[in-house]
Amino acid sequence: MVEAIRVMYVNTSATVLTPEGETDTFSIDTGVLQGDPLAPFLFILTLDYAMRKAVEPNDGLTLKRRQSTRHPATVLPDLDFADDICLLEDTLSTAQDFLHRVETAVQDIGLFLNASKTKFMHINPPDESCQLVTNDGLSIDLVNDFKYLGSYTNTAHDVKCRIGQAWGPHML
Numbered sequence: 001m002v003e004a005i006r007v008m009y010v011n012t013s014a015t016v017l018t019p020e021g022e023t024d025t026f027s028i029d030t031g032v033l034q035g036d037p038l039a040p041f042l043f044i045l046t047l048d049y050a051m052r053k054a055v056e057p058n059d060g061l062t063l064k065r066r067q068s069t070r071h072p073a074t075v076l077p078d079l080d081f082a083d084d085i086c087l088l089e090d091t092l093s094t095a096q097d098f099l100h101r102v103e104t105a106v107q108d109i110g111l112f113l114n115a116s117k118t119k120f121m122h123i124n125p126p127d128e129s130c131q132l133v134t135n136d137g138l139s140i141d142l143v144n145d146f147k148y149l150g151s152y153t154n155t156a157h158d159v160k161c162r163i164g165q166a167w168g169p170h171m172l
Helices: 002-009 040-056 093-109 155-166
Strands: 013-014 025-029 061-064 075-076 078-082 086-088 139-142
Touching: 040 078, 040 093, 086 093
Parallel strands: none
Antiparallel strands: 013 025, 061 075, 078 086
């Protein structure tokens, strides 16, 4: 599959057609760029590869405890949508380890974690003193609520925001 994609971008050339006529043929020396129809597919494929390398069998928020050897625990390690990833863990220490493994896995493929856009929540009970840091020692912001895929995690806040948007300036 990689070779098939590579062949599409090797020794390629183009001309530009305008109302004034056609330009001379020129070679295209770049590969897949942002905006290329293939770019989102390749990005998701690459990010999925990194996540598969980072996630271990016991990672994730425990949804159902282990019943026996034949009935292992049910865990949910992450929620992904394009480049928005929500990592889930039971404890702060396992979350810190999970974050470091994901950060290392994405760096191995040439991506990086943007610490300024990364947030974390600690619930049951909330603890304002807890802290997560990146591999570079940058602190991740602790929040009480955040927006993921268009909705806030706090339902009451989300409903207030949606009502406010509905009654916004365009409603006269």
